Amino acid sequence: MSVVLLDPRFPAMLPVDAVPLLGGDVSYTEEVPVRIRWVIADLGGHTVEEAEVLVTTDPENEQVVARLNRREELVRSPSLLVAMEPDRELESAAIAAAPQVPETPEIDVSGGGYVDGEIVGTDEHTVAVAGMRRTTRTEVPGSVIDELEDAVALMARALRQGEWEQEQTHASLLTYLREETEELAEVIEAGDAAGSYDEQELCKELSDLLLQVLFHAEIANRRGFFDIGHVAGA
Structure with a gap:
């Protein structure tokens, strides 16, 4: 049984390791965008209420937490992996939400x-x-x-x-x-x-x-x- 954790910023970035898992029955947590469900359907995935494979973008969802507590396999989006310490857990929501001073992004506007x-x-x-x-x-x-x-x-x-x-x-x-x-x-x-x-x-x-x-x-x-x-x- 596996949990496929997608990056909520880039939900279409499917982990390569997850692709073999997405060709059968798949269940989703409620926030997963419908367009991502269609992409997975193209890979052969069939949406069911409960399946061995759970796709989510929310690591704090009750279903996700329960399954991870049962030591189910966790397959994460590449953008969520920690380069130097792959086994580290994701940052907590509190840390992720800490105020930061972002750089002002440059926005390309069509037609200048x-x-x-x-x-x-x-x-x-x-x-x-x-x-x-x-x-x-x-x-x-x-x-x-x-x-x-x-x-x-x-x-x-x-x-x-x-x-x-x-x-x-x-x-x-x-x-x-x-x-x-x-x-x-x-x-x-x-x-x-x-x-x-x-x-x-x-x-x-x-x-x-x-x-x-x-x-x-x-x-x-x-x-x-x-x-x-x-x-x-x-």
Whole structure:
């Protein structure tokens, strides 16, 4: 029996040693992102309530603690390994949460902070709605395009392979859309009140909201009306 501990900052970074474990029945703690569950499904993993392999991003989860206390195998994401002392335990939450003075990161902004360039593959309606000129592809970092393409492909595959996903409609997803929107609003409001944002949570909630947009667009695409490209263009 094994626990696969993913880095909550980089949950898609699957440990190589974990791959052979993820081809059968797998269970998850509740916080593991759905997109990671889809990736594991592509490896052959079948989601069940309880399995010998438990995937998590939370080392303090009760299930995780109980299983580790039973001396089950722990397979950690490479970014969580301690280079000089691999057998050391992860830092406690209290230590990890200790105040630090981070360096000011340099943020690359597509288009150098403004939108400009030639109109590319659009129509007059889209230009009128956007109210601005489209960027050229070369102004968008390749890594951003790669991530977006992966997200779109993953959503399309989910609606082809996932029984639950195939049953969803625009109406059935409304509850999730409202929940994700409210959670994003809470993070923003908390940041405004505190004078600074929890950047990791803000990114996470935005990704949850993006998942909803991708989901609705792919449902419409299956009806033959429009896809995520039309949504982005509009």
